[in-house]
Amino acid sequence: MALTRSQVEHVARLARLGLTEAEKQLYTEQLTRILEHVESLDRLDTTDVPPTYHAVALQNVLREDKPHQSLDREKVLSQAPEAEAGCFKVPKITEG
Amino acid sequence: MSYKLSATRLNRLFTAGELSAVEITEATLRRIEEVDPQVRAFLTLTADRALERARKLDSRRRSDSDLGPLAGVPVAVKDNMCTDGVRTTCASHILESYTPPYDATVVEHLRASGAIIIGKTNMDEFAMGSSGENSAFFATHNPWDLSKVPGGSSSGSAAAVAAEEVPLSLGSDTGGSIRQPAALCGIVGLKPTYGYVSRYGLVAFASSLDQIGPFARDVEDGARLFEVIAGGDRRDSTNAGKTPPQVKFGGEPSLKGVRLGVPKEYFGAGIDPEVKARVDEAIVQMQALGATVDECSLPHTDYALSAYYIIAPAECSANLARFDGVKYGHRTAESSGLLEMYQKSRREGFGPEVTRRIMIGTYALSSGYYDAYYKKAQQVRTLVMRDFEAAFQKFDALVTPTSPIAAWGMGEKTDDPLTMYLADVCTIPVNLAGLPGLSLPCGMAGGLPVGLQLIGKHFDDARLLQMAWAYEKSTQHHEARPALEGGR
Amino acid sequence: MATNWEVVVGLEVHVELSTETKVWCSCKNEFGAPPNTNVCPVCLALPGSLPVLNATALEYIIKAGLAMNCSIARYSKFDRKNYFYPDSPSNYQISQLDLPVCENGYVEITLRDGSIRRIRIKRIHLENDAGKLVHAGDDVAEGESSLVDYNRAGVPLIEIVTEPDLRSAEEAGVFLTKLRSIIKYCGVSDVKMEEGSMRCDVNTSVRPNGAEEYGTRSELKNVNSFSAAMRGIEYEAKRHIAVLEAGGRIDQETRSWRDTKGISVVLRSKEDAEDYRYFPEPDLPPVVITEVDVERIRATLPELPDTIMHRLMNQYGLSAYDASIIVSEKEFAEWFSRTVALAGAENAKAVANWQINELNRTMNARGLGPDQIPLTPDQLAGMLRLMEKGVISGKIAKTIFEKMVESGKDAEAIVREEGLSQVADEGELLKVAMEVVAANPKVVEDWKSGKTAAAQFLVGQLMKATRGRANPQLAVKLVTEALEKFTSQQ
Helix, strand or coil: CCCCHHHHHHHHHHCCCCCCHHHHHHHHHHHHHHHHHHHHHHHCCCCCCCCCCCCCCCCCCEECCCCCCCCCHHHHHHCCCCEECCEEEEECCCCC | CHHHCCHHHHHHHHHCCCCCHHHHHHHHHHHHHHHHHHHCCEEEECHHHHHHHHHHHHHHHCCCCCCCCCCCCEEEEECCECECCECCCCCCHHHCCCCCCCCCHHHHHHHHCCCEEEEEECCCHHHCCCCCCCCCCCCCCECCECCECCCCCCHHHHHHHHCCCCCEEEEEECCCCCHHHHHHHCCEEEECCCCCECCCCECCCCCCCCEEEEEECCHHHHHHHHHHHECCCCCCCCCCCCCCCCCCCCCCCCCCCCEEEEEHHHHCCCCCHHHHHHHHHHHHHHHHCCCEEEEECCCCHHHHHHHHHHHHHHHHHHHHHHCCCCCCCCCCCCCCCHHHHHHHHHHHHCCHHHHHHHHHHHHHHCCCCCHHHHHHHHHHHHHHHHHHHHHHHHCCEEEEECCCCCCCECCCCCCCHHHHHHHHCCCHHHHHHCCCEEEEEEEEECCEEEEEEEEECCCCHHHHHHHHHHHHHCCCHHHCCCCCCCCC | CCCCEEEEEEEEEEEECCCCECCCCCCECCCCCCCCCCCCCCCCCCCCCCCCEEHHHHHHHHHHHHHCCCEECCEECCEEEECCCCCCCCCEEEECCCCCCEEEEEEEEECCCCCEEEEEEEEEEEEECCCEEEECCCCCCCCCEEEEEHHHCCCEEEEEEECCCECCHHHHHHHHHHHHHHHHHHCCCCCCHHHCCEEEEEEEEEEECCCCCCCCCEEEEEECCHHHHHHHHHHHHHHHHHHHHCCCCCCCEEEEEECCCCEEEEEEEHHHCCCCCCEECCCCCCEECCHHHHHHHHCCCCCCHHHHHHHHHHHHCCCHHHHHHHCCCHHHHHHHHHHHHHHCHHHHHHHHHHHHHHHHHHHHHCCCCHHHCCCCHHHHHHHHHHHHHCCCCHHHHHHHHHHHHHHCCCHHHHHHHHCCCCECCHHHHHHHHHHHHHCCHHHHHHHHCCCCHHHHHHHHHHHHHCCCCECHHHHHHHHHHHHHHHHHHC
């Protein structure tokens, strides 16, 4: 199934990826080819086949409710692109 | 020429006081200096730290003979594993200056074992690739033929070991990223059973598929490194809390009583005839060692690739969402607001392959497409697992080529992503099923290494290593070394 | 002819659990710490970090679910909810989609008219909270930049979703109060709306009376108190009705409640709704909960408010209203129990009376919370004993009550120190009554001419003269006697 350009734009928007017009074109083509290939799965009958989300089945992996040593704030903020008043600073939030 | 020695040997010489850690480290750094300008395996060399560590080891050795199973051994670490205070980039612009404030569990294990971490190795960006050419910085070259790719995504870790820069290195494998470069570089690479090795500190690509594993020039070395990194970790909820039994090597190599299956789907149309010939010879050799060999079928093999190229991108699209310029990593210089900041930072930070996979993954999970893509792929995953389960009723291990082709030329497959994806057809099903997979050299095809893959049952890694050792000992493939100019 | 409309309300309530540590990591779960001091690779979503489920968080959600009569899932799993926002370090939340821990429960509420309604709980699931955003400027839209504090990121949240069973703002208010009480009793959260440990989104729709189908609903966010929830519901209901009566259609929207202005504004429409791309969380294995687990946790449930309420009504004959006030906070119920144990079951109603009226009033006036009751059971029981023995009158008891609260002393000590014991000596009282009568000749004339209020005035004067210590019944009798004596002497 061919991807439309607007679908690519929608997906890029969901993933917060800024794409140039040329990239949108290129990815539309490339993704279409890839998706056409993976659509071979349609040929398989998977009725009543349960999906596998974990290849090695574990259950009830739990942790005791005891505090540990948190990271030193200086170390934490040292990697921040912008910081102020002990917080991470981000530009004006333009979306809800 | 200590750089030629195996890790096992180096550790013995160091422990016996015959070689000092500093001598070993200096020799390693000299070797790297000589050949890495051609191979380009390393992104970051931590020479000062390594020498500091070596000095400490030397002084402790005087009073304490047990400094760990890898004491004195230089090791390289793929740059997607966190090293406290040392730049960890995942070969991406988005983490170009990122320094983690903590060590991955496997790195902690390495330190505890007495190993000397020499540096961080190059890779395909965020572990997405099969050739090493997706690194944002530069490509690594195959030491056997510098015009060829070393494979990926653990390109640098494989090349560094093959080029005798380090005897051991760590890689990660999501769809073949340890085994395939091991095959293309003529060394041993093990992807352990999913859940054997902690993923804490491994920058996630596809959470349900990623595993960390060793590269080495022989099976015994690989086993030693595997034993150091494997085991329980409460910080990883997908870790099975199991410690592998120590593998004992020695005696007459034998595969008596071992039932080997050869899945016919792995010898399909795309396999290079020379590669097939080497693998066939290896199978004959294993029969000579006493193994029984029979053909079998894993009928859903062809679908595994498609399932993988939905599941892995889907998981990665969520795992890479955290790279948004807010808390760490690259943030765009100017933006009119948050949305633009996100879009530009990610655009500037991610390479094309990463961008492609995030988009495929986002699409496969999006409203209206989830059932047809993601859910379907996970159902196919069940079918792939069932194929293996059925085969393991009759066989102890399966034997296949690791890669259908030997190393190809740089730039040859970069135009069409799909072509590159097909390189992983023999390795991907193993990740989907969470099984252990090991690649070891089984000869050459046109002067380039060919890898033999052994696939085992869940948590049967030790037995796999044992089988591999028996084969290895009865051949000389693992002794071959690339002729790198500048090498002394 | 205007249609009669029925208002339909459903609530989504988020409650922060009061575990020691966060849900996916061992950072402290602590309100009010300096920004970004309770963070680690996991809750900051540093590359390579992984979540590990807090055992107590799981226990607490099961406990809350049992308290709300839910069935507990045998098999439960987590899912990633994907969206970008700076308060979410990984830009996804680990939540639960199709297999939540709790389902199909109910909470019963008693309305003002005494009727009981059962509000169904559709589901309760476990997820993590996000960090806090502080905006430069008045709010999100106006700020030039924002600051992010991740201390709260990773705090365990339970999301309680009701069926659309509420039919008015009043019901919603009662429900929220009841819900809060139940959760507090369980000890799984301190449910302080002012600290954000309890938050509420409101879904409102209307439909013509008798209609089977639900109308289109609108979601209201940013509701910061129970009364704001009620105001929001009333506003939305009116808004919906106005639109529909004008022949328009309600859009399925998410709106923000602006309490100070008393209006709601559109945040996003259905078309703009984020596609969360849920998929099962690969980093967390599923949770299998056995019958044994459930029973073990059930055994840790305290007696819940409804049960206590009915017990108080049956055992002590308290009214439903009085009983409901006593159980409104666990600490009140416990205090009541202990006091009745000391004062005797026969005094239960008296204890209730003092607790609901004087004690409640005193605590409100002093801004005291339920964990700050300014009187001990011993003190009240002691005072009641003195009243029973006739040592003090009911009138002076109020004064004594105040003094007990202020000084912390017991009633007996206060009576002794301040000489407040009741005067019941007839001889002495008659003497004072005679003095009072003599001092008020005009009043005596009024009484002689048949004005009975005059006698009351004199009783008041007698009380004043004895500083309130005169036995009230005796005071009346003796004033009458004194008046008769006085007038007969004239």
